[in-house]
Amino acid sequence: MAVTIKDVAERVGRSITTVSRALNDYDDVNEKTRQRIKQVAAEMGYQPSSIAQQLRKRRTDTLGFIMPTYGPRFSDPFFSEFLAGVGNTAAKSGFDLLVATRPPGEEELDAYIRNIQSRRVDGFIIVRTRRNDPRITLLQEHNYPFAVFGRTEKHNNFPLVDENSELGMQLVVNHLVEQGHKRIGYIAAPEDLMFAQYRWQGFKTTLAAHKLPLNPAWVMRGDLTQRSGKRLTHQLLSLPEPPTAIVASNDLMAIGALTAAQELGLTVGRDVAITGFDDIPWSENTHPPLTTVRQPIYQIGALVTEMLISTIHGETPAKGRVLLQPSLIVRASSAPR
Amino acid sequence: MAVTIKDVAERVGRSITTVSRALNDYDDVNEKTRQRIKQVAAEMGYQPSSIAQQLRKRRTDTLGFIMPTYGPRFSDPFFSEFLAGVGNTAAKSGFDLLVATRPPGEEELDAYIRNIQSRRVDGFIIVRTRRNDPRITLLQEHNYPFAVFGRTEKHNNFPLVDENSELGMQLVVNHLVEQGHKRIGYIAAPEDLMFAQYRWQGFKTTLAAHKLPLNPAWVMRGDLTQRSGKRLTHQLLSLPEPPTAIVASNDLMAIGALTAAQELGLTVGRDVAITGFDDIPWSENTHPPLTTVRQPIYQIGALVTEMLISTIHGETPAKGRVLLQPSLIVRASSAPR
DNA sequence: AGTATAAACCAAAACGTTTTGGATGTCAAG
DNA sequence: CTTGACATCCAAAACGTTTTGGTTTATACT
Incomplete structure (x- = not known):
């Protein structure tokens, strides 16, 4: 068994109270005793049992x-x-x-x-x-x-x-509008996730601020995985009047979107713009590298x-x-x- | 404070011993009492304090x-x-x-x-x-x-x-040799990591089995990051007689290698082959997708x-x-x- | 000499369980 | 009526700490 406070106490010929108080730097123990106790405790490799401590202190840390x-x-x-x-x-x-x-x-x-x-x-x-x-x-x-x-x-x-997801989306949309995009699609996150709401809000509001149309056919909802990003982008880009830019609500789906666009023979960045959200390390190295919003996780x-x-x-x-x-x-x- | 065994005991008018034994399905407690105790415990939301249990049982689970x-x-x-x-x-x-x-x-x-x-x-x-x-x-x-x-x-x-890293590397090298590669470079992992050794062994041995040369200039050592993969690949491909295939000892460095090759204007898969090790999810979606060895993490x-x-x-x-x-x-x- | 003050120490309680080793009561058999 | 056997219960100990509320001893002050 591991070494307990009792072992230390016996070794130095003091009570466990004194050992405890010495180690916890209470001032009612003689300086010499404290030194000795600390030394012996170290030698013996004594560490208080965290469990006993937790029980007594009534907190688990x-x-x-x-x-x-x-x-x-x-x-x-x-x-x-x-x-x-x-x-x-x-x-x-x-x-x-x-x-x-x-x-x-x-x-x-x-x-x-x-x-x-x-x-x-x-x-x-x-x-x-x-x-x-x-x-x-x-x-x-x-x-x-x-x-x-x-x-x-x-x-x-x-x-x-x-x-501030609204702000993040605002930055994204502003940027796309500056690039001349007018038909902007959106790949949303699962509805029950709060951030899905805020990001969507930010997107919608900014679009409205620019007086741009929000075609319901351009809005899809994914499950945050690449796979769904890819699938939904295929759908979006196969529409009779496809969007020229796709805003995904996270990077993984955006990466799936990149793949889809390329499978359709499009050059991302020229034929269609795609953006993500999160800035995961991967996004720096996609082809082409992904425009996104950085969250300091x-x-x-x-x-x-x-x-x-x-x-x-x-x-x-x-x-x-x-x-x-x-x-x-x-x-x-x-x-x- | 949370509800303890004592609270339950008082509520049912039994000792804490009996409560404990009832809940732990000992057979020396009356069936009716057990039922009642279990019911009351559930109603009161009693859960044994894990800390007290740990202390008494002398294990933490x-x-x-x-x-x-x-x-x-x-x-x-x-x-x-x-x-x-x-x-x-x-x-x-x-x-x-x-x-x-x-x-x-x-x-x-x-x-x-x-x-x-x-x-x-x-x-x-x-x-x-x-x-x-x-x-x-x-x-x-x-x-x-x-x-x-x-x-x-x-x-x-x-x-x-x-x-079995040796086998993994053997598969990689065999594959590259089948593709006709004769000048194969290697990006090793930090020396103090055990897997670095085994992967390197596997590489070296298989190369020798094919009677292929191992040019020391074609062997580099990285730190597992993309960055180092990229840097070292730049060096490798700038040699007077560069390797035609580069085997990286993990995926992240291989991905860095992809970037480097492209920066040098090479088409990976045609001008130079690059392989990784690990099969992280990302590797499926690199450009081009990465040949690698799957570990079921x-x-x-x-x-x-x-x-x-x-x-x-x-x-x-x-x-x-x-x-x-x-x-x-x-x-x-x-x-x- | 008596008393207050301070320094150094410690026994015991408490935290909330589980387990040990009975104690008590009931019932059937002798 | 006694004895065992069995069913049901429980007090107390133990796990290893920290903290409370002391006690003892030495020292300083009247």
């Missing part, structure tokens, strides 16, 4: 992150970067990270309930908010700390970070984690609601006509 | 996974897929997953030590083995359960999964997790050492000449 995964071969570049942001920030504040992967739905919610009721973590990080998000409802009912990436329709009396992960830790500590986070400004990355997929 | 991350904007498609395999398998056996992100080195090893000494997890999952891997040394010294993805040079008396993650859980349970895993057979995926980047 652990954050929960349940990743919504779609399908088994799940490989979303979003998550590894976000995870790095969360993990590094948590570690900096002495927090551990408990990660699980669940498809959205009942199983997912069960995981939340069990983790709450068994007090396994001190709080949760929520990503990819959905309409009427059941995770948020649940956590609020239980009065459990959490922080969110992605706006919601509810009263936001909880810490939240989001990108790593920083968002870090920020949302800081906010969660503040609320766990009982502080109201300095900023309760942050809207980050995205930037347009212009690349060859929307080159001047 | 938690696996540790410390991801070696290079640099802050870290986004390796390998990890999200692997993580999904690990996470889902762990959940199936009732294990949680504690994830951390550390750059290889001292900090990383510290994290292992602390987690071991504070008995935070029951075992570790190790990936991307390195030469003389200090993580393995450490875990063996402490006699701590772990399972590994990637072979090592030590006696393997621990569970281990790897792909998700399954590997699942398998290595099963093995770890077996060893934690004190069983010797059914198969202590698994070598998976990769398959060659031929795409246009190595089209017939």
